Amino acid sequence: MLMRKGPLDPLLVLPEEMGLVTDLYQLTMWAAYQQHRPGVRGTFELWFRDLPPTRNFLLLAGIAPALAFLQELRFSPEQVEALRSLPAFAGLGEEFFRSLAAFRFACDVWAMREGTVVFAGEPVLRITGPIEQAQLVETYLLAVVSFSTLVASKAARVRLAAGDARVVDFGSRRAHGPLAACWAARAAYLAGLDATSNVWASVFLGIPASGTMAHSFVLAFADELAAFRAFANTFPDRTFLLVDTFDTLKAVEKAAADPHLRFLGVRLDSGDLLQLSRAARAILDHHGRQDAKIVVSGDLDEYRIHELRQQGAPIDAYGVGTRMVTSQDAPALQAVYKLVAVEEPGGVRREVAKSSQGKKTLPGAKQVYRESRATGVFARDLVLPEEAVPPQGSWEPLLEPVMREGRLVAAVPELEEARAYARSQLARLPERLSSLQQATPYPVEFRAGETAKGRERR
Amino acid sequence: MLMRKGPLDPLLVLPEEMGLVTDLYQLTMWAAYQQHRPGVRGTFELWFRDLPPTRNFLLLAGIAPALAFLQELRFSPEQVEALRSLPAFAGLGEEFFRSLAAFRFACDVWAMREGTVVFAGEPVLRITGPIEQAQLVETYLLAVVSFSTLVASKAARVRLAAGDARVVDFGSRRAHGPLAACWAARAAYLAGLDATSNVWASVFLGIPASGTMAHSFVLAFADELAAFRAFANTFPDRTFLLVDTFDTLKAVEKAAADPHLRFLGVRLDSGDLLQLSRAARAILDHHGRQDAKIVVSGDLDEYRIHELRQQGAPIDAYGVGTRMVTSQDAPALQAVYKLVAVEEPGGVRREVAKSSQGKKTLPGAKQVYRESRATGVFARDLVLPEEAVPPQGSWEPLLEPVMREGRLVAAVPELEEARAYARSQLARLPERLSSLQQATPYPVEFRAGETAKGRERR
Numbered sequence: 001m002l003m004r005k006g007p008l009d010p011l012l013v014l015p016e017e018m019g020l021v022t023d024l025y026q027l028t029m030w031a032a033y034q035q036h037r038p039g040v041r042g043t044f045e046l047w048f049r050d051l052p053p054t055r056n057f058l059l060l061a062g063i064a065p066a067l068a069f070l071q072e073l074r075f076s077p078e079q080v081e082a083l084r085s086l087p088a089f090a091g092l093g094e095e096f097f098r099s100l101a102a103f104r105f106a107c108d109v110w111a112m113r114e115g116t117v118v119f120a121g122e123p124v125l126r127i128t129g130p131i132e133q134a135q136l137v138e139t140y141l142l143a144v145v146s147f148s149t150l151v152a153s154k155a156a157r158v159r160l161a162a163g164d165a166r167v168v169d170f171g172s173r174r175a176h177g178p179l180a181a182c183w184a185a186r187a188a189y190l191a192g193l194d195a196t197s198n199v200w201a202s203v204f205l206g207i208p209a210s211g212t213m214a215h216s217f218v219l220a221f222a223d224e225l226a227a228f229r230a231f232a233n234t235f236p237d238r239t240f241l242l243v244d245t246f247d248t249l250k251a252v253e254k255a256a257a258d259p260h261l262r263f264l265g266v267r268l269d270s271g272d273l274l275q276l277s278r279a280a281r282a283i284l285d286h287h288g289r290q291d292a293k294i295v296v297s298g299d300l301d302e303y304r305i306h307e308l309r310q311q312g313a314p315i316d317a318y319g320v321g322t323r324m325v326t327s328q329d330a331p332a333l334q335a336v337y338k339l340v341a342v343e344e345p346g347g348v349r350r351e352v353a354k355s356s357q358g359k360k361t362l363p364g365a366k367q368v369y370r371e372s373r374a375t376g377v378f379a380r381d382l383v384l385p386e387e388a389v390p391p392q393g394s395w396e397p398l399l400e401p402v403m404r405e406g407r408l409v410a411a412v413p414e415l416e417e418a419r420a421y422a423r424s425q426l427a428r429l430p431e432r433l434s435s436l437q438q439a440t441p442y443p444v445e446f447r448a449g450e451t452a453k454g455r456e457r458r
Numbered sequence: 459m460l461m462r463k464g465p466l467d468p469l470l471v472l473p474e475e476m477g478l479v480t481d482l483y484q485l486t487m488w489a490a491y492q493q494h495r496p497g498v499r500g501t502f503e504l505w506f507r508d509l510p511p512t513r514n515f516l517l518l519a520g521i522a523p524a525l526a527f528l529q530e531l532r533f534s535p536e537q538v539e540a541l542r543s544l545p546a547f548a549g550l551g552e553e554f555f556r557s558l559a560a561f562r563f564a565c566d567v568w569a570m571r572e573g574t575v576v577f578a579g580e581p582v583l584r585i586t587g588p589i590e591q592a593q594l595v596e597t598y599l600l601a602v603v604s605f606s607t608l609v610a611s612k613a614a615r616v617r618l619a620a621g622d623a624r625v626v627d628f629g630s631r632r633a634h635g636p637l638a639a640c641w642a643a644r645a646a647y648l649a650g651l652d653a654t655s656n657v658w659a660s661v662f663l664g665i666p667a668s669g670t671m672a673h674s675f676v677l678a679f680a681d682e683l684a685a686f687r688a689f690a691n692t693f694p695d696r697t698f699l700l701v702d703t704f705d706t707l708k709a710v711e712k713a714a715a716d717p718h719l720r721f722l723g724v725r726l727d728s729g730d731l732l733q734l735s736r737a738a739r740a741i742l743d744h745h746g747r748q749d750a751k752i753v754v755s756g757d758l759d760e761y762r763i764h765e766l767r768q769q770g771a772p773i774d775a776y777g778v779g780t781r782m783v784t785s786q787d788a789p790a791l792q793a794v795y796k797l798v799a800v801e802e803p804g805g806v807r808r809e810v811a812k813s814s815q816g817k818k819t820l821p822g823a824k825q826v827y828r829e830s831r832a833t834g835v836f837a838r839d840l841v842l843p844e845e846a847v848p849p850q851g852s853w854e855p856l857l858e859p860v861m862r863e864g865r866l867v868a869a870v871p872e873l874e875e876a877r878a879y880a881r882s883q884l885a886r887l888p889e890r891l892s893s894l895q896q897a898t899p900y901p902v903e904f905r906a907g908e909t910a911k912g913r914e915r916r
Contacts, residue, residue: 032671037688067465181601183635200471211546212483220500
């Protein structure tokens with residue numbers, strides 16, 4: 001195997017290797033389509049089958065990285081050689097390998113904007129083109145859009161629960177590997193978090209970086225106050241003291257009472273956060289440190305934050321980690337990517353759908369329309385065949401053309417723009433959906449349109 | 459920001475960027491250690507705080523990628539410039555930036571072998587060296603070891619439940635992004651799965667690739683049998699037919715009855731897998747296709763596989779996806795990396811531990827010893843101070859030296875070797891631990907050793 005990585009390879013996926021992050025069957029189907037269905041075009045749609053019980057909505061993310069993937073996707077000569085040596089491809093002729101080497105993504109793509117609120121069954125991405133191409137990209141697209149949306153949707157709940165308190169992503173160490181850590185930071189920021197502890201995400205994506213200190217730092221000094229003084233000396237304007245290494249309130253007292261110690265706030269990482277934050281606040285205030293902030297962390301999620309805020313805990317900022325970046329209560333979304341239409345070389349178009357028990361799908365390319373109230377609040381969605389007459393009134397179509405024959409036809413929003421859009425979307429959620437309780441589902445109607453007459457048409 | 463990536467960057471972590479996949483505080487602490495604790499050395503240990511209720515053991519994975527990270531870790535001049543522009547580092551002097559640019563990992567590392575069965579509280583990795591260095595690597599190490607172990611531990615349960623049936627990783631599309639997909643494939647194979655659908659993992663890691671066809675392939679043809687014939691024509695020796703696009707048993711009947719159709723087996727992806735596999739088996743046999751295999755997939759995990767096998771379902775292979783690669787029932791492990799000892803420049807060594815409520819840790823560097831019965835079955839573990847007299851009898855130490863001052867001092871096992879080791883480890887599990895039910899915990903004793911006299915010593 002030419003390209004095999006040894007045990008000491010860093011084992012990261014390089015941009016030029018993205019095409020290999022796919023299921024084997026995407027490539028075997030490529031070969032079979034090529035031999036038996038040449039010139040056939042397909043339309044695939046990506047949607048989320050069901051919402052987890054603890055999600056009233058999803059916040060779409062991952063579209064920009066998905067488009068980057070489509071734009072950059074190639075198979076190098078070395079990769080084609082490596083594929084040749086896989087047993088699955090042993091019997092195939094040259095045409096298959098040549099076509100991979102020559103491949104450039106040449107499909108049309110429609111997508112919703114990152115930051116859009118979406119619901120079960122609504123196509124968020126639609127790809128039309130040579131069927132083997134549109135098929136090939138399934139695995140990577142699903143992994144990107146599904147994971148980004150998973151974290152953004154969880155983070156949106158955290159954002160809503162925290163109100164105007166500051167929330168920082170602290171989850172890098174518990175994400176599903178280093179790339180998941182970086183992508184989770186992006187998705188969480190897109191959903192409205194204020195900052196991340198992840199340096200990569202700060203350097204490359206421009207997300208504000210934030211952090212305090214670790215227990216190890218305190219333990220590295222002969223005594224706690226010496227550790228606090230050292231850190232504050234190095235970072236006179238940025239010091240948050242981690243106070244729960246030994247006895248939380250004694251540490252707060254020591255720090256607050258030290259007239260030479262300058263710090264912005266304290267961080268509580270264990271214990272009863274309500275009681276400790278109240279007591280810490282009192283101590284800080286007693287010493288005239290009304291401006292010192294209280295940051296808390298430790299197994300936090302939207303429920304815990306909501307509870308602390310309901311109880312009036314004097315907490316200024318929340319560090320959220322594991323439960324957000326793994327979407328711990330619902331660690332996977334049922335994202336699917338399904339063929340909905342086939343076009344023969346002669347132009348005859350068939351709408352298709354599988355009808356397996358419990359996993360039915362709706363045939364035909366679709367558009368999603370959303371109606372809002374005069375206040376801007378979302379009222380209901382309507383999913384119609386793509387070519388159907390749009391509904392009358394204040395309906396907004398959510399899928400927009402983004403690529404034509406593999407070339408971008410629309411600007412891809414920068415992260416800040418997507419984040420602003422997400423904020424505006426969350427502000428338009430019906431109140432019941434922004435609560436943490438499971439709500440009556442948002443109404444989404446799937447309707448056959450006026451022009452959709454039967455299964456086969458030109 | 460020099461290095462900011464635009465919205466159309468593929469957004470992958472490159473090997474030369476690994477050092478930035480860290481929490482901000484690792485770098486701020488670096489600066490503060492440098493100014494206030496120069497020449498101090500620290501020992502950190504990595505362990506899993508608790509096992510999830512649905513895990514009787516963990517299967518350690520991620521050590522090889524962790525060592526690759528430690529070996530390759532650098533900060534390029536461009537990265538140092540980018541860090542300079544982050545507000546957190548605005549006030550720092552040149553020494554900080556110079557030290558990052560000059561940094562090479564120079565710590566001593568002890569680790570358990572990949573594929574080792576481990577339990578809560580047992581250090582699996584120990585790093586000793588300049589405290590700022592040993593601190594710096596925390597975030598990436600945790601992400602790598604924790605995620606790999608998470609999936610390997612889930613996959614080990616799947617492996618045990620499936621007995622000698624074939625099990626294939628089908629999870630790439632639902633993993634937490636494309637890198638998680640590749641790493642999950644590696645961890646699952648290490649834990650004993652037979653193959654993966656992930657092409658990257660097959661090409662680069664040598665894991666056998668496996669796959670069938672998608673519903674879209676069937677839908678792309680005018681009729682189901684035409685799709686089957688086409689695929690079998692392209693892959694005469696490797697065809698598994700996906701039979702549940704419309705009516706599962708009718709599809710099996712059509713395929714089995716077609717004298718010209720050559721296929722290795724059928725795949726059931728929905729419906730009642732017990733009934734359908736029995737009916738499919740009967741149809742295949744009736745048509746003289748006793749050799750045709752039955753593959754099933756669709757929301758499978760160790761419980762479902764166990765149930766199907768208990769019921770005697772005639773299933774030859776299982777495709778396992780979402781629930782395994784996200785470790786859905788326990789999507790995070792409480793992996794921690796804690797400072798346990800500090801050595802002053804003069805050589806005075808202190809053992810340290812934090813004592814926060816509910817999150818206490820044990821001070822001092824440790825070694826883990828395992829005692830086995832004559833049959834080879836694991837009996838109990840003992841965690842002793844590193845320098846304690848080893849226990850007498852058939853105890854095996856599990857932590858081995860792997861790096862000395864940043865240089866490898868032991869061969870890092872190839873994946874196949876780690877997989878063989880994992881298999882031998884799983885074979886030595888006490889029976890109650892290899893069952894799917896929550897078992898009486900395996901006995902692990904933590905003991906202060908004979909030489910560990912008090913808190914401070916040379």
